[in-house]
Amino acid sequence: MSLDPFESVMWGAKLPDFKGSPSIWAKAKAFVDLGLVEYMGNSQFVVHPKQGYNVTDYCVRYSKGLGLTCTCQGFVTKLRKFTRGELDRDEVTCSHVRAVKIFAGNLQHEKKLEREKKAGVVFANA
Ligand SMILES: [Zn+2]
Numbered sequence: 747m748s749l750d751p752f753e754s755v756m757w758g759a760k761l762p763d764f765k766g767s768p769s770i771w772a773k774a775k776a777f778v779d780l781g782l783v784e785y786m787g788n789s790q791f792v793v794h795p796k797q798g799y800n801v802t803d804y805c806v807r808y809s810k811g812l813g814l815t816c817t818c819q820g821f822v823t824k825l826r827k828f829t830r831g832e833l834d835r836d837e838v839t840c841s842h843v844r845a846v847k848i849f850a851g852n853l854q855h856e857k858k859l860e861r862e863k864k865a866g867v868v869f870a871n872a
Contacts, residue, residue, distance in 0.1 A: 765836065774844030783849040791849070793842040806846045816842045 777783055782794040789808040793816075795801055805817045813835070815821065821840040827833040 770841070771844060771848070774841045775848055777841065777845035778848045778852065783845050785849075785853075791846045793845055804842045806842050814843045814846060816840050818842055 776796065777793055780796065782796065784792045784794070786792055791806040793804045793806060795803065802818075806814055808814050815825065818840055821838065821843065824833055824838040824840075828835055828838045
């Protein structure tokens with residue numbers, strides 16, 4: 747898997763803070779566990795639907811100005827409220843954006859392990 751400009755932006759940054767209740771993160775993690783999050787390149791992700799929920803793919807993309815945004819109804823509505831000053835940017839999120847954050851965190855972790863392996867890091871208890 748090769749990563750592009752997104753890598754230097756997101757992967758270089760510290761991991762996102764996982765704010766909110768554990769249950770909403772568990773919902774988002776299910777997307778990742780089921781393999782429904784895909785990195786398309788160009789700072790763009792697709793989150794495929796869970797079976798039995800709906801049939802729509804949602805696109806999550808990263809931009810420097812807005813951070814991660816999603817095409818789903820819930821996110822778009824919240825983003826509109828944010829532009830009207832009714833919500834903080836922190837509050838503008840959805841399960842797809844959360845899933846991408848988890849996915850990105852996992853990739854970051856995998857890359858770290860890869861680097862350590864290449865560097866010949868040996869764990870005492872391995
Ligand atoms: Zn969404």
